Amino acid sequence: MNLGRFPRVRLGHGPTPLEPLERLSRHLGGKVNIWVKRDDCTGLATGGNKTRKLEYLLADALAQGADTLITMGATQSNHARQTAAAAAKAGLACHLMLDSRAGVATDAYKHSGNMLLNGLLGAQVHHFPAGTDMPAQMLDLAERLKTEGRKPYVIPGGGSNPVGAMGYVNAALELVAQASALDLRIDHLVHATGSSGTQAGLVAGLVALNAGIPVLGFTVRQTREVQEGAVLALAEATAQHMGLPAGTVRPEHVAADSHYVGQGYGVPTQGMVEAVRMLAEQEGILLDPVYSGKAMAGLIDYIRQGRFTQGANVVFLHTGGSVGLFGYPDAFS
Numbered sequence: 001m002n003l004g005r006f007p008r009v010r011l012g013h014g015p016t017p018l019e020p021l022e023r024l025s026r027h028l029g030g031k032v033n034i035w036v037k038r039d040d041c042t043g044l045a046t047g048g049n050k051t052r053k054l055e056y057l058l059a060d061a062l063a064q065g066a067d068t069l070i071t072m073g074a075t076q077s078n079h080a081r082q083t084a085a086a087a088a089k090a091g092l093a094c095h096l097m098l099d100s101r102a103g104v105a106t107d108a109y110k111h112s113g114n115m116l117l118n119g120l121l122g123a124q125v126h127h128f129p130a131g132t133d134m135p136a137q138m139l140d141l142a143e144r145l146k147t148e149g150r151k152p153y154v155i156p157g158g159g160s161n162p163v164g165a166m167g168y169v170n171a172a173l174e175l176v177a178q179a180s181a182l183d184l185r186i187d188h189l190v191h192a193t194g195s196s197g198t199q200a201g202l203v204a205g206l207v208a209l210n211a212g213i214p215v216l217g218f219t220v221r222q223t224r225e226v227q228e229g230a231v232l233a234l235a236e237a238t239a240q241h242m243g244l245p246a247g248t249v250r251p252e253h254v255a256a257d258s259h260y261v262g263q264g265y266g267v268p269t270q271g272m273v274e275a276v277r278m279l280a281e282q283e284g285i286l287l288d289p290v291y292s293g294k295a296m297a298g299l300i301d302y303i304r305q306g307r308f309t310q311g312a313n314v315v316f317l318h319t320g321g322s323v324g325l326f327g328y329p330d331a332f333s
């Protein structure tokens with residue numbers, strides 16, 4: 001597989017480290033070897049998984065002659081913040097369309113964390129109530145900007161389309177090369193799944209490589225059925241974008257679990273708070289309250305329930321977002 005033929009703009013500090021979590025593994029009983037793939041360390045304005053997607057999306061935007069990026073997300077969107085940083089680095093204008101879907105209305109949530117950084121990075125932020133048709137709002141703004149002579153490029157929420165998902169095809173290649181160099185047999189790869197591009201890219205890349213690594217996504221919003229459908233559809237579209245034959249990605253390659261969402265997107269859970277504290281205290285690693293904290297809560301519960309075999313090597317993909325902790329001080333006080 002030659003990814004060199006897909007246009008890419010370097011934004012991150014890859015390859016990100018693949019490291020054992022020895023204290024955490026022991027703390028959880030020592031039967032499972034937990035590893036972490038540090039995509040929280042991509043380096044772009046505090047990093048995260050959207051950096052990899054934006055490397056391909058920005059290349060596409062520049063190829064189309066864009067001078068402005070438009071994207072959408074929740075108020076504390078990590079994707080929006082990384083898009084603002086990518087735009088700044090490329091010298092493009094950036095509009096962030098943010099909605100209050102999480103239902104959190106504290107000053108910290110509205111102004112600290114990612115929101116503080118969006119301002120520093122020079123993005124223009126537009127706020128909308130929960131339930132707004134955000135894709136329609138983005139198209140409206142794009143039309144308005146065009147009448148002003150601008151050249152906008154619209155990035156879907158989470159950067160999740162086949163172009164963006166190439167970032168995680170690339171991550172799959174990187175991970176398999178690292179595991180091979182370490183003689184590490186990866187039995188499971190787990191991570192938080194939201195807009196689906198991360199899991200879809202990983203699945204398409206791992207299947208294309210015949211890597212034999214099952215991926216499990218812990219959802220942060222949707223039910224298992226809805227999420228698996230979305231991931232499968234995007235993984236198929238990504239495989240097609242890569243030129244793979246139809247039918248390469250199959251339903252059995254896609255697995256999600258929605259037991260750790262709690263009350264809803266961006267609403268803290270006890271398991272998330274425990275997971276964030278545990279990773280901080282055992283490993284000095286900062287998770288985030290919306291995605292990686294809930295996914296780690298799922299992984300911890302799976303280990304406690306004995307759902308992995310003795311000696312299994314489980315890689316947790318840390319997708320970043322720790323800046324979001326500053327939007328949720330009450331959850332941890």
Ligand SMILES: *Cc1c(COP(=O)(O)O)cnc(C)c1O
Pocket residue numbers: 048049050077078079158160192193194195196197198199288291292319320321
């Ligand atoms: C966006 C995000 C995810 C989910 O990735 P998707 O590609 O949207 O499924 C996970 N973790 C963090 C920290 C994120 O910001």
